[in-house]
Amino acid sequence: MPKTELKEYIVMRNREIENIRDLDVYLASGGYAMAKQALTSMTPAAIIDEVKKSGLRGRGGAGFPTGVKWSFVPKELNPKYLVVNADESEPGTFNNHEIIDENPHQLLEGIVISAFAIGANVAYIYIRGEFAYGARFLEQKIAEARARGLIGKNLFGTGYDVEIYVHRGAGAYICGEETALLESLEGKIGQPRLKPPFPAVAGLYAKPTVVNNVETLTNVPRIIEKGADWFRSFGTEKSPGTKAVSISGHVKKPGNYEIPLGITIREFIFDWAGGMRDPNLPLKFIIPGGASSNWLTEQHLDLPMTWDDMAAAGTMLGSGAMVVLDTSVPVVRAALKVDEFFKHESCGKCSPCREGTHFLVKVWERIDEGHGRVGDIELLADVGKQMLGKCFCPLGDSSVSAVNSAIKFFRPELDAAIDAQH
Amino acid sequence: MLYEQHKAEIDEILARYPVDRKRSALLPLLYLAQDVYGRLDRDSIREVAEILDLPYTDVFEVVGFYTLFYNEEVGKVVLDVCDDVPCCFCGAEELVADLENRLGIKAGETTKDKVFTLRRVKCIAACDQAPVLQANLEFHNRVLPDKVEAMLAKLR
Numbered sequence A: 001m002p003k004t005e006l007k008e009y010i011v012m013r014n015r016e017i018e019n020i021r022d023l024d025v026y027l028a029s030g031g032y033a034m035a036k037q038a039l040t041s042m043t044p045a046a047i048i049d050e051v052k053k054s055g056l057r058g059r060g061g062a063g064f065p066t067g068v069k070w071s072f073v074p075k076e077l078n079p080k081y082l083v084v085n086a087d088e089s090e091p092g093t094f095n096n097h098e099i100i101d102e103n104p105h106q107l108l109e110g111i112v113i114s115a116f117a118i119g120a121n122v123a124y125i126y127i128r129g130e131f132a133y134g135a136r137f138l139e140q141k142i143a144e145a146r147a148r149g150l151i152g153k154n155l156f157g158t159g160y161d162v163e164i165y166v167h168r169g170a171g172a173y174i175c176g177e178e179t180a181l182l183e184s185l186e187g188k189i190g191q192p193r194l195k196p197p198f199p200a201v202a203g204l205y206a207k208p209t210v211v212n213n214v215e216t217l218t219n220v221p222r223i224i225e226k227g228a229d230w231f232r233s234f235g236t237e238k239s240p241g242t243k244a245v246s247i248s249g250h251v252k253k254p255g256n257y258e259i260p261l262g263i264t265i266r267e268f269i270f271d272w273a274g275g276m277r278d279p280n281l282p283l284k285f286i287i288p289g290g291a292s293s294n295w296l297t298e299q300h301l302d303l304p305m306t307w308d309d310m311a312a313a314g315t316m317l318g319s320g321a322m323v324v325l326d327t328s329v330p331v332v333r334a335a336l337k338v339d340e341f342f343k344h345e346s347c348g349k350c351s352p353c354r355e356g357t358h359f360l361v362k363v364w365e366r367i368d369e370g371h372g373r374v375g376d377i378e379l380l381a382d383v384g385k386q387m388l389g390k391c392f393c394p395l396g397d398s399s400v401s402a403v404n405s406a407i408k409f410f411r412p413e414l415d416a417a418i419d420a421q422h
Numbered sequence B: 001m002l003y004e005q006h007k008a009e010i011d012e013i014l015a016r017y018p019v020d021r022k023r024s025a026l027l028p029l030l031y032l033a034q035d036v037y038g039r040l041d042r043d044s045i046r047e048v049a050e051i052l053d054l055p056y057t058d059v060f061e062v063v064g065f066y067t068l069f070y071n072e073e074v075g076k077v078v079l080d081v082c083d084d085v086p087c088c089f090c091g092a093e094e095l096v097a098d099l100e101n102r103l104g105i106k107a108g109e110t111t112k113d114k115v116f117t118l119r120r121v122k123c124i125a126a127c128d129q130a131p132v133l134q135a136n137l138e139f140h141n142r143v144l145p146d147k148v149e150a151m152l153a154k155l156r
């Protein structure tokens, strides 16, 4: 099958237009015209309606319909906030990184339009602390746009004001979870809050707050420019549009790709990313949606990359992070590394996750070091069972993905690892 | 004193948040204090707490929670090597071993001359650039064996 062509870029337009990160280049390519159009000739309700019709779903991982989320914001409660999730920390994910560094103004324009649509006058970009450069860079870009009257007071003479501030996190994966993010933005340790209430109703400072991912908001100017029907000409009925997907590991051409949603994993890995790096080392398994997701193997290559198809197969599209590993990778080591991540990042609020991740790592570690005990695989499965569904937030559950995937697809290899030790 | 010496910058930071929500300025102020003092020891934590009218323990707890705040003294250059999946299968382990060798320290330690601190970190969102590290949060992509020496010389 020939490679599906992407008609044009929606979010990674930096691949098409050189130096689009520069304000003048962005303006010359029609930049900020959509913010002007939206603010001067559309009502907030009309913008929300167009985004709803487009079927845009949250690109941060959960795929919740963006327009629907915006419409949950209570009109009568003020102030309201827009919070941009730029915490991008899911292992394997690096697409927000490229948007921030290479196409920042489209993100900022998306923020202006979205803030106007929900009635917010302040937006915070919560960016992971490691993106120190990206944070400074965004601040510069905001200042440039501000100097031209594109961000700030009385935009386009409409009387609408919006300020955008960059707020740097300080190294904690959990702060990507939206309620932990809000706690962190309030100056506290990043521990998740109980949902509901969802942030749309009670978020930052208990005020109505929309939290959206960087890529989600970067779609918005183009939806306003070209309309919901155009947007729907990409992707599938239930997963319209494109997705910036990061691919890494043992492929020939790792990197970010903007794909029309719905192409198969096979096409993505073999046609887009050049296939396996070493012809002598075939594919062993795929972590398809970041470390949190259940693994897939060769038998799943024809799965379409959409939220629903991936969910039906028991895994997730997530934030668009495909990690491809070849037969040189020992399953025990991979599972250990994944669970080390979750152990390190557990926020410590609830015991199934705090204790459970420690336990999982301990057992994986002894198998990896050659001291595995008979019954260790059952033990891992049992600890996983005690964690699943009992953790306060999705992070804890995520740490069980590696356990269950390894057991499901590579039981003989795990048993052999232990047998070899006796 | 932090506030007196950086008044303009601190006031600008505070202005980003509602007046009755000063605590939101905690992370930015901790970054500022860390830049000025090199690490967040008791005194710097106390200063930040006073600027924001917060109990010392609240601020101390926050410093402990986040990996980019340093309680302990670190080297002039902090090398953060990602050893997460997939990097660990794409050269990160070899890079850590190489750096340990050249610097004569283990990951987690600082060289005697206080120039380098070497740490293993989790995914830094540059997985296609493995083996990858950040030196004082600046990315160094594809740090293959032949590049290590020149990189260290430049950073030193």
Ligand SMILES: NC(=O)C1=CN([C@@H]2O[C@H](COP(=O)(O)OP(=O)(O)OC[C@H]3O[C@@H](n4cnc5c(N)ncnc54)[C@H](O)[C@@H]3O)[C@@H](O)[C@H]2O)C=CC1
Residues within 6 Å of the ligand: A058, A060, A061, A062, A063, A064, A069, A072, A087, A088, A089, A090, A093, A176, A177, A178, A198, A199, A200, A211, A289, A290, A292, A316, A317, A318, A319, A394
């Ligand atoms: N991008 C990254 O680095 C990472 C992404 N993830 C992704 O995060 C996902 C889980 O995220 P969650 O926020 O826990 O998912 P969720 O399903 O609870 O929420 C998704 C979004 O929809 C909103 N929402 C859902 N129901 C709502 C309602 N009834 N009213 C108002 N708003 C509502 C939430 O506020 C949130 O913004 C996972 O699927 C995973 O893929 C996880 C780790 C890292």
Ligand SMILES: Cc1cc2nc3c(=O)[nH]c(=O)nc-3n(C[C@H](O)[C@H](O)[C@H](O)COP(=O)(O)O)c2cc1C
Residues within 6 Å of the ligand: A057, A058, A059, A060, A061, A062, A063, A064, A066, A085, A086, A087, A088, A089, A090, A173, A174, A175, A176, A177, A178, A179, A211, A212, A213, A214, A216, A217, A393, A394, A395
């Ligand atoms: C542990 C955890 C980490 C998360 N990290 C991120 C993240 O780094 N970036 C992100 O956009 N969403 C992340 N999310 C999802 C957010 O909670 C939230 O769903 C998202 O920001 C909503 O924006 P969207 O609707 O535009 O996707 C994370 C969720 C969990 C449970």
Ligand code: SF4
Residues within 6 Å of the ligand: A174, A191, A192, A345, A346, A347, A348, A349, A350, A351, A353, A354, A391, A392, A393, A394, A395, A396, A397
């Ligand atoms: S599941 Fe883990 S990360 Fe989530 S609240 Fe519990 S301890 Fe914290």
Ligand code: FES
Residues within 6 Å of the ligand: A091, A092, A093, B082, B083, B084, B085, B086, B087, B122, B123, B124, B125, B126, B127, B128, B130, B132
């Ligand atoms: S796993 Fe190393 S940068 Fe992502």
